[in-house]
Amino acid sequence: QVQLQQPGAELVKPGASVKMSCKASGYTFTSYWINWVKQRPGQGLEWIGEIYPGRGITNYNEKFKSKATLTLDTSSSTAFMQLSSLTYEDSAVYYCSRRGAGAMDYWGQGTSVTVSS
Amino acid sequence: DIQMTQSPSSLSASLGGKVTITCKASQDINKYIAWYQHKPGKGPRLLIHYTSTLQPGIPSRFSGSGSRRDYSFSISNLEPEDIATYYCLQYDNLWTFGGGTKLEI
Numbered sequence: 001q002v003q004l005q006q007p008g009a010e011l012v013k014p015g016a017s018v019k020m021s022c023k024a025s026g027y028t029f030t031s032y033w034i035n036w037v038k039q040r041p042g043q044g045l046e047w048i049g050e051i052y053p054g055r056g057i058t059n060y061n062e063k064f065k066s067k068a069t070l071t072l073d074t075s076s077s078t079a080f081m082q083l084s085s086l087t088y089e090d091s092a093v094y095y096c097s098r099r100g101a102g103a104m105d106y107w108g109q110g111t112s113v114t115v116s117s
Numbered sequence: 118d119i120q121m122t123q124s125p126s127s128l129s130a131s132l133g134g135k136v137t138i139t140c141k142a143s144q145d146i147n148k149y150i151a152w153y154q155h156k157p158g159k160g161p162r163l164l165i166h167y168t169s170t171l172q173p174g175i176p177s178r179f180s181g182s183g184s185r186r187d188y189s190f191s192i193s194n195l196e197p198e199d200i201a202t203y204y205c206l207q208y209d210n211l212w213t214f215g216g217g218t219k220l221e222i
Binding site: 004035037044045046047050059061062095097101102103104105107108109110 | 118149151153155158159160161162163166167170172204206208211212213214215216217
């Protein structure tokens, strides 16, 4: 079955960077886009960007172009998102999801990032 | 960028009742709208895509309709497990979520 595995939590200091992972299984990794979505505490969902493992193509929400970098390791079917120059506003849960035949069909459990000194 | 205006932001309903949530796009999205159920501690769950197509395993008491800029999502025969926040998502041009609707029963 399709699964997207994400680590549960990361604690990082302001000004630092964090690189989180999304390990896919149960399908052909290179055939489906991977999306990343942010949810701040008490807030809604916000699309960050997407990457196509088959070709390494990326699309970003303009708001996150200088904040997020999406990369891949196709040998391990893993997508990564690095967030740079972290501030308290980056404290959130970050989800990865797969784009299937209709919208984002499978989601990870999310990684909770806490930015704190 | 396409904006999605979702309403209401919260609503309260009775078991066995029906609720309807609407999303209005800032431009025609050609029926490329999906609806999600989101519960705390979990990833969102896709219920409906392309306006009205139910995902496998989703009960028929969930439904969607609409066209051009105006879309709606309904849940009938409300059950306790329907307590969640619901989001619309346009995917005609990149991706934009609606603001969410918190459902209480």
